[in-house]
Amino acid sequence: MALAEPPLGRTTAPTRPAPQKVWVERIPPIWWVLGLFLLTLPAYANDFILFQVFGWTFILGMIALSLMFLAGYGGMVSLIQMSVAAMAGYMVAIFGTSGIAAISMDLPWWLYIPIAILIAAIFGTIVGALAVRTEGIYTIMITLAIAAAFFYFTRQNYTIFNGYTGFNLVVPPQLFGIDWRQPVPFYYLTLGWAAISYGVVIYVSRAPFGLALQGIRDNPRRMAALGFNVTAHRVAAYTFASVIAALAGILLVWQNAQIAPGTAGIPAVIDILVIAVIGGIGRPIGPFVGALIYVLLRTFSPDVLLTFGLSGERFKLLIGLGFLALVFFSPDGVLGLWDRWRARQARRGDPLTGEKGE
Amino acid sequence: MKAFVTRHPTWSLIIGFVVAVLLWLIFAPWTEGMEDVLGRKRVFLNAIFGGVTLGALYFLVASGFTLIFGLMRNVNLAHGSLYLLGGYIGFEVSERTGSWLLAFPVVFVVVALLGLVLQNQVFRRMEGEELRQTMVTIGLSVVLADIMLWIWGGQSYTIFAPDWLSGPMTLPIVSGYRSSGEAVMLKYPAVRMAILFAAIVVGVAMWLILNRSRLGMLIRAGVDDREMLAASGVRIQYVFLAVFGFGAGLAGMAGIVGGTFQSLSPGEDTRFLLASLVVVIVGGMGSIPGAAIGALVIGLAEQLGLVYAPTYSVVFTFLIMAAVLAFRPQGLLGRA
Numbered sequence: 001m002a003l004a005e006p007p008l009g010r011t012t013a014p015t016r017p018a019p020q021k022v023w024v025e026r027i028p029p030i031w032w033v034l035g036l037f038l039l040t041l042p043a044y045a046n047d048f049i050l051f052q053v054f055g056w057t058f059i060l061g062m063i064a065l066s067l068m069f070l071a072g073y074g075g076m077v078s079l080i081q082m083s084v085a086a087m088a089g090y091m092v093a094i095f096g097t098s099g100i101a102a103i104s105m106d107l108p109w110w111l112y113i114p115i116a117i118l119i120a121a122i123f124g125t126i127v128g129a130l131a132v133r134t135e136g137i138y139t140i141m142i143t144l145a146i147a148a149a150f151f152y153f154t155r156q157n158y159t160i161f162n163g164y165t166g167f168n169l170v171v172p173p174q175l176f177g178i179d180w181r182q183p184v185p186f187y188y189l190t191l192g193w194a195a196i197s198y199g200v201v202i203y204v205s206r207a208p209f210g211l212a213l214q215g216i217r218d219n220p221r222r223m224a225a226l227g228f229n230v231t232a233h234r235v236a237a238y239t240f241a242s243v244i245a246a247l248a249g250i251l252l253v254w255q256n257a258q259i260a261p262g263t264a265g266i267p268a269v270i271d272i273l274v275i276a277v278i279g280g281i282g283r284p285i286g287p288f289v290g291a292l293i294y295v296l297l298r299t300f301s302p303d304v305l306l307t308f309g310l311s312g313e314r315f316k317l318l319i320g321l322g323f324l325a326l327v328f329f330s331p332d333g334v335l336g337l338w339d340r341w342r343a344r345q346a347r348r349g350d351p352l353t354g355e356k357g358e
Numbered sequence: 359m360k361a362f363v364t365r366h367p368t369w370s371l372i373i374g375f376v377v378a379v380l381l382w383l384i385f386a387p388w389t390e391g392m393e394d395v396l397g398r399k400r401v402f403l404n405a406i407f408g409g410v411t412l413g414a415l416y417f418l419v420a421s422g423f424t425l426i427f428g429l430m431r432n433v434n435l436a437h438g439s440l441y442l443l444g445g446y447i448g449f450e451v452s453e454r455t456g457s458w459l460l461a462f463p464v465v466f467v468v469v470a471l472l473g474l475v476l477q478n479q480v481f482r483r484m485e486g487e488e489l490r491q492t493m494v495t496i497g498l499s500v501v502l503a504d505i506m507l508w509i510w511g512g513q514s515y516t517i518f519a520p521d522w523l524s525g526p527m528t529l530p531i532v533s534g535y536r537s538s539g540e541a542v543m544l545k546y547p548a549v550r551m552a553i554l555f556a557a558i559v560v561g562v563a564m565w566l567i568l569n570r571s572r573l574g575m576l577i578r579a580g581v582d583d584r585e586m587l588a589a590s591g592v593r594i595q596y597v598f599l600a601v602f603g604f605g606a607g608l609a610g611m612a613g614i615v616g617g618t619f620q621s622l623s624p625g626e627d628t629r630f631l632l633a634s635l636v637v638v639i640v641g642g643m644g645s646i647p648g649a650a651i652g653a654l655v656i657g658l659a660e661q662l663g664l665v666y667a668p669t670y671s672v673v674f675t676f677l678i679m680a681a682v683l684a685f686r687p688q689g690l691l692g693r694a
Contacts, residue, residue: 077489130680133687137433137488138643141635142683144435148632149676156669266628270496277493314508320500327493 038191047183053299055186055255057291058194062248064276064287066241069201072281073210074237075217078131079143082272083150084124084242085249086264090154090161091116092170092250093259099169100162109173113250120246121239128238132231147269155261166260170253181254190251194288197244201284204240213237274323280333289334294319380406403544405665406658411550411619413657414557418612420634420641420649421564422605428581428644429601431488432481435495437609438631439502444469444610445617445626446506449515452614458520461614466607473606477599499627507624514623517614519549527551553615560608564646577601581644636675640682642692651690 042050063085071077095112098104107115127146131139154161172180172189180189204210213233216223220230253259262268271294279290301315330336363370384406423437447468448461455461476498484490518524526545568574576597579587588594616622616630633656641652656675663671682689 130683133683137431137492140492141433142639142679145632145635145639145679146676148628149672149679152672153670153676156672158669266632270500273493273496274500314504316504317501317508320497320504324494324497324501327490327497331487331490331493 042184042187050187051183051255053295055183055190055251057288057295058190059248059252059255060272060275060294061288061291062194062197062251063245063272064279064291065197065201065284066244066248067272067276068279068281068284068287069204069241069244070237071276072283072286073205073213073217074234076131076234076237077140077143077273078128078238078241079140079269079273080124080127080131080147081241081245082269083147083264084120084127084245085252086154086259087123087150088116088120088246088249089170089253089259089263090167091119092253093167094160096170096173098167100167103160103162104167109175116250117243117246120249121242124242124245125235125239128235128242131238132234144266144269147264148266151261151265154264161261164261166258166263168258170259171257172254181257186255190255193247193251197247198284198288201244205284209233209236274319278323278326278333280335282332283335286333286335293334297322400544401665404546405661407544407546407550409658409661410654411554411657412661413654414554415612415616415619416630416633416637416657417557417561417650417653418615419609419630420637420653421561421646422608422612423634424638424641424644424646424649425564425577425601426605427638429577429584430481430598433488433492433495434605435492435631436476436498436502437495437605437634438627438629439499439506440469440473440606440609441613441616441630442506442622442624442627443472443502443613445517445613445622446510446515447610448614449517449617449622452517458517458523458614458618461517462611465610465614469610469613470603470607474599474603476606477602481602482595482598499631503624503627506627512624514621515617516621517617519618523549523552547619550619553619556615561646561650568646573597573600636679639679639689642689645689645691648689648691 041054045054063081066084067078067081070081092112093100094103095105095107095115096109097106105112127143130146131142134142154166155164157163172186174180178185180186205214212223212228216228216230216233223233224230252263256263275290275294276287277290278293279286279288281287297319298315301318305314305318326333330340332339384403419437419441423434426432426434426437444465448465451461451464452458480494480498481491484494525548527548529544529546529551566574568577576587576592579592580594580597584594587597612630613622616626620626637649637652637656639652640655641648641650655678659674659678660671663674667674686692
């Protein structure tokens with residue numbers, strides 16, 4: 001069939017192809033502006049903005065990015081990502097240094113970070129292997145149940161996870177003579193890892209594995225008939241997403257300097273889904289947009305609410321109502337709103353010449 | 359049942375054996391050696407009865423959840439919020455009027471009305487978009503939880519049972535022997551036995567309605583093939599409304615029950631949402647007998663776990679769920 005169809009691209013292409021652009025030239029200018037802005041942010045933002053707002057945004061964005069990878073490319077909405085991140089955080093506290101000297105093993109950083117990522121990835125893979133036996137809403141239910149089991153288990157287990165109190169004084173190692181928990185280094189640390197995760201997700205989504213995964217999302221039976229191992233691809237997607245979530249989890253435990261069962265409690269698990277959906281689960285940039293909106297709301301809504309004479313504790317109501325409104329009117333998130341606005345602008349045409357856009 | 363025995367002789371033998379051992383452990387007097395291994399019989403009996411009554415409560419919450427899911431393919435993640443809302447309203451009603459029994463019809467009507475509004479105004483607009491419905495219910499549960507925190511605050515409430523249900527009742531089961539050789543009968547809180555009784559009545563009534571009435575016929579037909587039922591002239595939206603209202607009202611009433619023998623506080627909504635999730639996953643989606651069996655298994659596992667391995671009682675629940683998922687993903691009584 002594919003052979004009989006006329007190659008669409010060639011019929012419309014000009015006879016003399018334009019000279020091939022270098023990959024640097026193909027990056028849209030908005031990305032250069034954004035990159036420059038993020039890199040120079042420490043020059044004009046205070047420490048609170050850097051550490052609390054942007055550091056947290058990048059971390060939550062990475063966890064939501066791992067959910068976006070599973071949901072957007074794999075069609076599997078997994079609520080386990082926050083638990084995987086917390087698992088990595090716990091492993092950093094257990095194998096590294098923390099205030100609980102009885103449990104922590106004080107291994108060097110080049111040992112405990114790989115161990116933490118490995119264990120979190122194994123955890124995520126096992127959960128994924130269970131979850132891929134189900135589809136659609138069942139996956140949500142099962143991953144939610146496992147996430148809750150993880151929360152209750154960490155709260156009740158004192159020998160490994162130190163129960164209700166968790167671990168405190170978990171700080172990043174002093175590498176290259178820099179205290180990575182200072183606002184500016186931590187900002188660049190989170191920015192760097194967020195950028196790497198974003199790039200890797202973009203890369204994987206265009207690599208054979210990611211394309212096969214998207215094919216499985218759209219039609220698992222056809223992909224199985226073509227000889228792809230559907231289950232193996234899905235489980236591998238969980239593993240890949242777990243690694244991103246684990247990286248974010250390590251950064252999260254360093255930012256808070258502590259980890260407790262509440263880090264991966266049900267509200268936190270739900271928040272990750274909310275972030276991914278607010279941003280839009282169609283594209284990898286969505287989770288970061290959603291995380292920025294969430295963090296801004298979370299940080300500044302008490303002040304806004306107080307100015308309107310309401311109690312500052314009602315920010316959850318605000319987030320919940322915003323989420324509801326968004327799901328009602330734009331199921332593909334803020335990015336979907338943006339896309340539709342752009343499309344309408346293009347239809348309307350240029351205001352000066354009256355020419356119609358593409 | 360007969361068909362099950364002929365199809366799975368080994369499994370029915372194993373299940374029958376386990377049930378027989380449990381019944382023997384409950385009714386037979388324990389010897390010294392058994393008490394050494396298993397501890398006091400009274401402790402064991404209390405765990406069993408605690409598990410069964412907890413299972414009864416789980417069943418009350420989960421049966422509405424599974425019914426809604428079975429018919430409308432809608433995972434209502436706000437179900438736990440309906441439970442907690444019902445509990446709070448029941449607390450207010452029983453405090454103001456002094457009548458525990460009056461709280462039940464009031465809560466049923468109020469929460470069922472809320473359910474009707476939800477079904478008619480929210481879920482009907484996004485029929486067939488399962489993921490979006492699930493997201494909306496998540497958003498609703500966040501909003502409802504915060505509104506309830508706003509109104510009732512963070513402290514925990516307990517609804518007091520009426521006088522005729524307070525205090526223990528004696529059951530015809532021997533829990534131990536005095537040194538004189540006289541048998542001691544098991545004493546158990548009367549209100550819990552009433553809850554167990556009520557859950558059984560509700561379960562049997564639901565089964566009868568589903569299998570013996572015209573409405574039940576419509577619901578079962580809707581579970582099997584929604585489009586065909588609608589095409590044959592049934593106003594399926596009314597069936598949906600009835601089921602959603604009933605399921606929501608049942609969750610609300612379960613809130614009163616839960617508030618009576620446990621307590622009501624923020625966070626209970628997710629706890630019971632989770633319990634219903636696990637019960638429904640274990641029992642099978644959309645099956646009322648499945649919900650009953652799942653609730654019983656999870657309740658027993660939780661209470662026996664609490665008595666014999668206190669740190670890991672949650673893990674038992676989880677292990678049961680994982681085992682069911684691994685060997686029978688559609689649930690014990692679910693259809694493939």
